[in-house]
Amino acid sequence: MKPNTSKQKVIDAASSLFFQKGFHGTSVRDIAERASVNVSLISYYFKGKQGLLEYAVSYYYEAYLKAIEETLLETEQFSALDQLKELISTIIHYKQMHHQFSCFIHRELSLDSVFVREMAVTYLAKENFYVSKAFEAVIRVNKKTDPEERSFLLMQFKGMLTTPYILHNEWKNQVVGQYSHRQFAEKYVKSIHQWIDFAAKEPADKTASS
Numbered sequence: 001m002k003p004n005t006s007k008q009k010v011i012d013a014a015s016s017l018f019f020q021k022g023f024h025g026t027s028v029r030d031i032a033e034r035a036s037v038n039v040s041l042i043s044y045y046f047k048g049k050q051g052l053l054e055y056a057v058s059y060y061y062e063a064y065l066k067a068i069e070e071t072l073l074e075t076e077q078f079s080a081l082d083q084l085k086e087l088i089s090t091i092i093h094y095k096q097m098h099h100q101f102s103c104f105i106h107r108e109l110s111l112d113s114v115f116v117r118e119m120a121v122t123y124l125a126k127e128n129f130y131v132s133k134a135f136e137a138v139i140r141v142n143k144k145t146d147p148e149e150r151s152f153l154l155m156q157f158k159g160m161l162t163t164p165y166i167l168h169n170e171w172k173n174q175v176v177g178q179y180s181h182r183q184f185a186e187k188y189v190k191s192i193h194q195w196i197d198f199a200a201k202e203p204a205d206k207t208a209s210s
Helices: 005-021 028-035 039-046 049-074 080-097 099-109 114-120 123-141 147-166 178-209
Strands: none
Touching: 005 028, 005 039, 005 049, 005 099, 028 039, 028 049, 039 049, 049 080, 049 099, 049 123, 080 099, 080 123, 080 147, 080 178, 099 147, 123 147, 123 178, 147 178
């Protein structure tokens, strides 16, 4: 579902400006000018910049979590490893196709703020549940039983899902246009898949050699 055209233009403008200038560095007037709308329209729809931020974050995460849930449902008959790989693809493609807001959100999440704490008890908790459960299913299947080792692997895995959107300066100048964003996502997904294959195979190899 898409908001009406004017509302969507405001969200798109805010996403771009928050990414470029940060939340505090962006004014309502900046957003209105970028979206080619009247400042009063932003007040009417969102009750100001904070309301716009909250709406945009909710819009982003609700669609994101819906994509995750649909992927898990569609792949429930897959092996744990194949289901996890499909989930990785869904997550990275979604974040990359909304890369400006993905980068902004991950930057904000590195700060200790009321905004972050509110996010943590809602959307982030749900995301963490789905991601952790899918990953740990693969590790359990492959007999990686040491709790500390599992926790380190899970931390590394979560890091791979967020790194491009924390270190976006590493790739932003080489990725321009929707096609190149898709190409970047596909290549990065493949790289994570290779890491998952390695992490999944390692315990079996140890067992065989012992």
